[in-house]
Amino acid sequence: MTTEAPPQPAQPAEKQLERVTIRFAGDSGDGMQLTGTQFTRTAAAFGNDISTYPDFPAEIRAPAGSLPGVSGFQLSFSSTEIHTPGDAPDVLVAMNPAALKANLGELPAGGALIVNEDAFTSQNLTKVGYAANPLTDGSLKQWNVFNVPISTLNGRALEGLGLTNKQVDLTKNFFALGLMFWLYERDMAGTVKWIDDKFSKRPEIAEANKRALKAGYNFGETTEIFHERYIVPPAKLAPGHYRNITGNEATALGFVAASKLAGRDLFYGSYPITPASDILHQLAGYKNFGVKTFQAEDEIAAIGAAIGASYGGAMGMTASSGPGIALKSEALGLAVMVELPLVVVDVQRSGPSTGMPTKTEQADLLQVLYGRNSDSPVAVVAPATPGECFQFAIEAWRLALKYMTPVVYMSDAFLATGAEPWHIPDVADLASIAVPNRTERDGFYPYLRDATTLARPWAVPGTPGLEHRIGGLEKADILGNVSYDPDNHHRMQLLRQAKIAGIAADIPPLDVFGPSEGDLLVLGWGSTYGAIRSAVERLQATGASIAHAHLRYLNPLPANTGDVVRAYKRVLIPEVNLGQLSMLIRAKFLIDAVGYNKVRGKPFRIAELEAEADRLLAGRERVEENVAATPLPKRVAAPAPTGDAG
């Protein structure tokens, strides 16, 4: 903290806002994710509704000051219920020219722009192709610019601590955070405590970060460049106990809860892959919950070990992202064949191949449903919000154990890393999970099915008298011996399919938000929930006949899905893929569903979905430019074959 007595500035005016969206942007080494997370925690603990969108590069440390190295964290906090991290920021904090250049296009005119002017050196400007300094050449006129010499001020605040220039520079994100805390009248105590805990063994670093934070706050207090401070009152959330949670955190907690509710140990086999690894990191710390984690040599071993654990009576599971799911496909088919409980998490990311590992996408749906040899049905669930990840992790296990089947749990990068306030459930309210456990010798056959669920018995090694052999070869119905009988194979294919299809009777019907019939239904799945819900709310407020339904079960679909989609004149299906759910809905229900498909590695904006829904409601033609980023090249027709090739 600076020691000189603060001058008495004119008190800035206070202005109350309903909702604010801030984007912190800087180098990937600048600590922008941490800055955003700290502001999020503070806003959440204050009682705002929040939604976040961390957007970072795959490179851990791209060249300093370069465009590919820009890391951003957008958060929206509000005094009313919100569903998305905001279409566009109200405030952009840019720590260098690269961050400015990469993000300025998304800052609406009139938006606030807080920049670290110290970073706008000719070298940094040249690196990203600025011919002149935008802070001084008048090109930022349409925005409300606040030039702050963050590096200089922060360096001064940390004088006397004996730190290197580099160490000092690493704390400047907390100066920016402190300034934002001042601007939005937030309490720093939570972050101060976090710093003390995090750097408890390095008191000089803790002190430096605290000084940086307070210097930023005090700068807001003493400077006169800000004429207003903003208050976003707490939101009126449902009464209860809350915490801030990301999708991956809720997923990990859900699996631990499922293990407790079923009374079986969790075995988690996994190979590191973005954006699923955080689930492994978190579960690895829960050893006193009996959770066994296994960092396998590859994706195949990860699912293989999980199948082995399930074969032994534990709750075997694995997680990955698209490329890893591709590698696990053969083993997933084995789990279908041997009918063992298994949960596979797919935290989807942009593809194909390595794609954009840190960016979101929903394009693994068909891979998960159909990406295996033969007809190989698995149950598929997909939570819609970070908080729902908890509930569906438990649900995935309920289905896996009850139906003796692999269940794929689909998340994505946006859901996994985005955060929202989570109403912590009362453990007593969580239903226990029944676990099949065959020990009776009389009448035991490995493939004798339960009359209701069609599940085969779970007879685990160690059970006397039930010694039997299973495997990937086709099994004789009931007996479970290897069988090449044609009729038996056909029957077993039908049985496997019927078992999964039967789950439809055991899941909630598809719920509709809005009128139960009308002009337009917007149907979605997964992380598009927030943007769709907000767009539909806006149009409903204008009196439009529009409803929203969101699928949490992709296989089987809820039993009433066909009735729901047929009850509206049009059905719009927005997806961050090129039309996978659309294809399924069109094929299954023979309706002319319209897709809205953008795969930019980013979540949808509310405004674009609102515009598309509005277009359908008004019966206007689609303007292709609204869908494609830039028009594709006109295809040149190949010369017609002459017929005398060779």
Next chain:
Amino acid sequence: MTETTNGARSTNGGNGAGAGAAATSELPVLTRKDFVSDQEVRWCPGCGDYSILAQTQKVMPDFGYPKENIVFISGIGCSGRLPYYMNTYGFHTIHGRAPAIATGLKAARPDLMVWVITGDGDALSIGGNHLIHSLRRNVDVRIVMFNNRIYGLTKGQASPTSELGKVTKSSPYGTIDFPVSPLAIALAAEASFIARSVDTHTEHLQKTLEAAGKHRGSTFVEVLQNCNIFNDGAFRDFTDREVREDRMLILENGQPMIFGKDRDKGIRLNKHQPEVVTIGENGVTEADLLVHDETDPLIAWMLAHLWWPDFPVPVGIVRNLTRPTHDQMLNDQIAQATTARGTGDLKKLLSAGETWTVE
């Protein structure tokens, strides 16, 4: 935490090493017949696999595990059928992945005795990665690899142990791939038990499988096995009854490396190189011979590379070390964390970190 793993656990099931053996006195005495399943054995007549199956069934009663606590896991290939013929729990999995599946099973169920049955293609080609990593982790699983130097089930293609230049269906002009030494791979992967035997040497095979079954930790046994259909006589030059004593070296821990019908030949180190010498010639005595040490990595490395006709082919236990197993260390960490932090409380876990209440 293991007691919650499995509600169906046998009362004899204990925790880790020696669990089954400890219960021997309470068990009915089992015989080979108890381990024969009701399934008809369907390997080709004359296949070396019959002998391996018979010896495996024969040694099973010796370990003191109730048969419900024994699991056979296999991959794909002719060897992969073996679990169907064992009256224990069995899992015929997918190509190359048996060690991975066994790793998960053993982690979840330390009380089980787990065997992996595999072949040279299954273990060294498609499943090479899993083999290496299960061995280096010292997963308490006995891996028995049938090496016939050919792909049999797919009808005769070259395998990773096929000799250079071998003419097969997939290599009509001869293979251009150098073969690997399975023992050298197991050694590089830090298996804690490595041995070799031969399908037709039933007594030696039985002894070797018995030692493998008693080991705790990653166990790799290479069985030289004849495929009389696609690679007949692959090892005949040194395994045939008339020549085997002169062309194979039976390893005994702590004993000099002596071989030959007349017990007059041995292995001696000449500087860094092994050489075959005759006792009594050129002043060579037994004291000059190399003494086998199952804990010495350099001796093991050398043995992994001795092959006929330059050297006798070593069989027996090449390496045998005591190390903590993967499941022991995994469960120790769980026990330690539970002691230090108490059994996990879900309510506390869900409410961890910064929370707030909305009235």
